Amino acid sequence: MPRLKEVLKGVLGEEEIKHLYSSFDIIGEIAIIKIPDELVERRHEIGSAILRNVKHVRSVYMQVSPVKDVYRVREVECIAGIDDPLTIYKEYGCRFKVNVAKVYFSPRLSTERARIASLVRDGETIINMFAGVCTFSIIIAKRNPRCRVYSIDINPDAVALCNENIEINKVGDRVSAILGDAGEVIVHTFLDTADRVLMPLPERAREYLPYALMALKAEHDCYIHYFTHVKGSKGEVDKICREELEGIMGKGAYTIDGRRYRYTFSIGGMRIVREVGPRMYQMVADIMVRKWLGQ
Ligand SMILES: C[S@@+](CC[C@H](N)C(=O)[O-])C[C@H]1O[C@@H](n2cnc3c(N)ncnc32)[C@H](O)[C@@H]1O
Numbered sequence: 001m002p003r004l005k006e007v008l009k010g011v012l013g014e015e016e017i018k019h020l021y022s023s024f025d026i027i028g029e030i031a032i033i034k035i036p037d038e039l040v041e042r043r044h045e046i047g048s049a050i051l052r053n054v055k056h057v058r059s060v061y062m063q064v065s066p067v068k069d070v071y072r073v074r075e076v077e078c079i080a081g082i083d084d085p086l087t088i089y090k091e092y093g094c095r096f097k098v099n100v101a102k103v104y105f106s107p108r109l110s111t112e113r114a115r116i117a118s119l120v121r122d123g124e125t126i127i128n129m130f131a132g133v134c135t136f137s138i139i140i141a142k143r144n145p146r147c148r149v150y151s152i153d154i155n156p157d158a159v160a161l162c163n164e165n166i167e168i169n170k171v172g173d174r175v176s177a178i179l180g181d182a183g184e185v186i187v188h189t190f191l192d193t194a195d196r197v198l199m200p201l202p203e204r205a206r207e208y209l210p211y212a213l214m215a216l217k218a219e220h221d222c223y224i225h226y227f228t229h230v231k232g233s234k235g236e237v238d239k240i241c242r243e244e245l246e247g248i249m250g251k252g253a254y255t256i257d258g259r260r261y262r263y264t265f266s267i268g269g270m271r272i273v274r275e276v277g278p279r280m281y282q283m284v285a286d287i288m289v290r291k292w293l294g295q
Contacts, residue, residue, distance in 0.1 A: 004033070004050075011049040012042065024050075025107055028087030029058040030100055032076060047080025058082055061100060071155040072104040072201070092117075094138050094169050102157040104132050109200070112273050112284060116225055117143045119286070120196065127194040127215050128152065129182035129208060130201035134162035134175065141174040149175045150190065152182045183211040190215050191256065195222050202227045202282050209248050213263065214256055216289055224287045227273070231280050238270055241283050249287075263291035 004024055005017050012020075016039060024033040031050050035043050040062075047060035061076040068074070076085065085101035091110050098105045117140045120126065124147045128137045131151035141149050153159050162177035178185055197212040199205045205228045216222040228244065230237040245267060253262045266288050273282040 007053045008046060008049050011045055012039070016042070026054070026057065027098055027100055027105060027107055028089040029056055030085070030087045031057045031060045032063055032074075032100060033060065034063045043079045047078075051080045059084060059087075061085070067104065071158070072203075073102060073155075076101055091135065092139050092142070094135075094142055095165075096133055096135055096138070097161050097164050097168065098133055099157060099161065103155060103161060104158070105135075108274055109135070113139045116140065116198065119223070120144045120147055122146050124148075124195040125193055125217075126150070126196045126198065127186070127190055127212075128198040128200070129186070129212065129215075130199065131162060131177065132158050132200070134165045134177060136198055136200060137162075137175050138165055138169050138171055141171040142169060145174070147174060150178060150194075151175060152178045152180060152185050154179070154181055183208055186211045186215045187256070192216070192218050195220060197222075197224045199225060200227050202229045206244065206248060209245075210254060213249075213254060213261075213289065213291065216291060218261070218291050218293055220290070222289050222291075223268075224289060226285045226287055228283055228285070229276060229280060230283050233279060234272070234281070237272065237281050237283060241270055241285055242267060245285060245287065259293060260295055261291050262294055263289055265289045 004020055019036045019038050021034050024031055043062055050060045059081040060079050062079045063074050064077050065075040086099045089096045089098050092114055113136050120140050126149045128151045131137055131153045134151050137149040137151040151162055156179055159177045159179040166172050166175050191214055194215045197215050199212055205226055212224045230240050232240050249265050268286040268288050270285045273284050276282050
C-alpha cells in the first residue's frame with residue numbers, strides 16, 4: 001500500500017503534509033482516512049488524490065469520530081468517489097461483506113486472526129463472544145472443517161452481515177451467528193460448551209471474562225483468547241496484563257445456578273497486537289483453563 005504522504009505529494013504543501021497521519025485503512029474498495037483539523041477543509045482534494053493514485057479504491061471516507069458506543073462503530077463521511085459504504089474484503093481466501101458505516105471492522109487484526117486459526121485443534125467447539133462480521137469465526141472454520149463456531153454479536157447489522165458471510169464462504173454447517181449480549185447468550189445457551197472462547201472486545205474484556213469461564217467445558221484443557229488494552233511502556237505491558245488477569249481470575253472458583261466450579265489457569269502466551277495510542281497497546285493473552293465441578 002502506498003504511503004499517504006507519497007500519494008498526496010503535489011496536492012498538499014510540505015508543511016501541510018507534516019500534519020498527516022502516515023497510514024490509512026483499505027477495506028475492499030474503500031479507503032478510510034483520518035484527517036487532522038488543520039486539513040479538514042482540504043478533505044475533498046485529499047480524497048480525490050487517493051482515488052486517483054490508489055489502485056482498486058472507488059470510495060474514500062474520512063473518519064469523523066473514533067470507534068465508539070456499544071457497537072464500536074466509527075462515523076464516516078464520504079469525501080471522494082461513490083458514497084456506498086458496503087464492500088467486499090478478502091482475507092486468507094475468505095470473502096467478507098462489510099458495511100464500514102454500520103459495523104466494526106479492522107484489517108489490522110489479520111495476523112491475529114490467522115494466528116488463532118492456526119491454534120485450533122480438530123473437532124473443537126468455539127465461541128466468538130464479539131464476532132463483528134464473523135471474520136475470526138469464518139477464517140477458523142475454513143481452516144478447520146471439523147470445528148463448530150458460535151458467533152455472538154449485539155449489533156443486528158453485524159449479525160445480518162455474519163449470516164451473509166457464512167453463506168458466501170459456504171461454512172453454514174460449521175458457523176452460526178447469534179444476536180445478543182454475549183454474557184446473556186452464554187448463561188442461557190452455552191454453559192460448559194466450548195473448548196475455546198475468543199474475546200475480541202478489548203474495552204470490556206475484564207467484565208466479560210467470568211462469562212468466558214462459564215462457557216468452557218469442564219474436565220478439559222480449554223483456552224480463552226483475551227484481548228485487552230494496556231497502558232504503559234512496551235517493556236512493562238506484559239507484567240501489567242498478567243497482573244490484570246491474575247486479579248480477575250485469581251479466585252479460582254465461581255458459582256452458577258447453585259453449582260460451584262473450581263479452576264486452575266496458566267497464561268500460555270501474551271503479545272502486543274498493535275499500538276492504539278501513546279503508551280497504549282492492544283494485547284492478547286492465551287489463557288489455558290481447566291475447570292471442574294466441586295467444592
Ligand atoms: C472489536 S469488534 C469485533 C471485531 C471482530 N472480531 C473482527 O475481527 O472484525 C467488537 C464487537 O463486539 C460487539 N459487542 C459489543 N458489546 C457486545 C456484547 N455485550 N455482546 C456481544 N457483542 C458485543 C460489537 O457490536 C462489535 O461488533
